[in-house]
Amino acid sequence: MELTLSDRIQTLSPSLTIAITTLAKELKAEGKDILSFSAGEPDFGTPKRIKEEAIKAINDGFTQYTAVPGIPELLEAVAQKLERDNGLKYAPSDIIVSNGAKQSLFNLFQATLNPGDEVIIPAPYWVTYPELVKYAGAVPVTIETNDITEFKITPEQLEAAITPKTKMLILTTPSNPTGSVYSKEELEAIAEVLKGTDILVASDEMYEKLVYGIDFTATASISEDMYQRTVTINGLSKSVAMTGWRFGYLASPNKALIAAMNKLQSQSTSNINSITQKAAIPALLGEVDDEIEMMRQAFEKRAQEALALINDIDGLSAITPKGAFYLFVNIKEVSNDSIAFCKELLQETGVAVVPGIGFGSEGYFRFSFATDITTIREGIRRIGKFVESKR
Numbered sequence: 347m348e349l350t351l352s353d354r355i356q357t358l359s360p361s362l363t364i365a366i367t368t369l370a371k372e373l374k375a376e377g378k379d380i381l382s383f384s385a386g387e388p389d390f391g392t393p394k395r396i397k398e399e400a401i402k403a404i405n406d407g408f409t410q411y412t413a414v415p416g417i418p419e420l421l422e423a424v425a426q427k428l429e430r431d432n433g434l435k436y437a438p439s440d441i442i443v444s445n446g447a448k449q450s451l452f453n454l455f456q457a458t459l460n461p462g463d464e465v466i467i468p469a470p471y472w473v474t475y476p477e478l479v480k481y482a483g484a485v486p487v488t489i490e491t492n493d494i495t496e497f498k499i500t501p502e503q504l505e506a507a508i509t510p511k512t513k514m515l516i517l518t519t520p521s522n523p524t525g526s527v528y529s530k531e532e533l534e535a536i537a538e539v540l541k542g543t544d545i546l547v548a549s550d551e552m553y554e555k556l557v558y559g560i561d562f563t564a565t566a567s568i569s570e571d572m573y574q575r576t577v578t579i580n581g582l583s584k585s586v587a588m589t590g591w592r593f594g595y596l597a598s599p600n601k602a603l604i605a606a607m608n609k610l611q612s613q614s615t616s617n618i619n620s621i622t623q624k625a626a627i628p629a630l631l632g633e634v635d636d637e638i639e640m641m642r643q644a645f646e647k648r649a650q651e652a653l654a655l656i657n658d659i660d661g662l663s664a665i666t667p668k669g670a671f672y673l674f675v676n677i678k679e680v681s682n683d684s685i686a687f688c689k690e691l692l693q694e695t696g697v698a699v700v701p702g703i704g705f706g707s708e709g710y711f712r713f714s715f716a717t718d719i720t721t722i723r724e725g726i727r728r729i730g731k732f733v734e735s736k737r
């Protein structure tokens with residue numbers, strides 16, 4: 347029997363971040379001295395309060411199907427969080443909880459995009475965005491950014507990229523992989539460009555709690571016009587160290603859009619894990635905010651030291667991250683082939699980082715400082731020796 351795969355699945359490329367992380371784990375299992383800075387995952391454990399709530403849910407027998415978008419008390423908790431933290435008023439019926447932000451994005455793209463639609467994606471971008479856009483039959487339209495603008499698009503760039511086929515703009519703030527954060531004024535300028543259009547905004551705000559020296563502004567809070575056109579996407583993976591729990595959500599005041607995504611999820615995964623739903627509630631209600639702040643402060647200290655160490659290496663540079671837990675390191679003085687650079691770095695020094703080309707920007711690599719400071723220092727020391735040998 348000969349199997350023919352669908353055209354859709356063949357549009358997808360494997361995730362470079364997952365590929366590098368997997369290779370690093372394999373090499374480590376072989377006994378090699380590997381330091382991995384490739385994973386986008388906090389090195390802290392999930393807060394005790396959340397784990398206790400999960401254990402209680404299990405012991406209470408809360409193990410059956412729930413409503414597809416989430417249990418009522420969970421949706422209410424998400425709504426309270428969005429109003430308390432972001433000044434956004436959503437009804438619980440405006441919210442859908444999914445298996446991580448990836449499923450939220452998948453649902454959104456499948457429900458709104460048609461073949462030929464264009465989706466504007468600033469680069470560098472999270473690796474999943476263009477892949478899911480292509481899977482929906484739409485066309486990713488990349489806007490190139492650089493260190494000078496802190497990898498943020500300008501209103502002029504956005505206006506130039508808009509065509510009659512433009513259906514959506516994807517914004518990520520704070521950014522994976524660059525750590526850049528859009529200010530309120532920058533979002534207002536983007537909002538002005540979008541006025542009078544039918545362009546949706548997918549605002550990925552997964553790292554909102556991890557910001558350094560800057561206030562976070564939710565995209566939908568800019569104006570009533572932006573509120574109506576924005577789909578807010580968030581979750582607990584990064585800020586509350588709950589990556590494996592698979593908890594993401596989206597919110598939109600558009601009832602027809604929410605109904606369409608609810609229908610899609612009902613025919614794919616149905617509800618997310620019932621235990622995770624119960625466990626997420628205390629996090630959303632602010633009961634572990636002290637622990638979130640502890641993690642934020644630790645990441646900020648690591649960011650400062652990692653940035654100084656990287657910028658001390660002749661030939662490398664990075665902008666100051668204002669959020670998330672990544673440095674996006676410029677290697678253009680050393681190499682314009684980020685895949686070859688990262689492969690040699692891993693093979694010769696045991697340091698795993700992710701090539702910038704995977705995020706749509708050649709001449710960079712992403713360095714995750716979501717690990718202890720001793721490992722960070724040793725990793726950057728090895729990177730420095732490697733770069734010195736190549737110059």
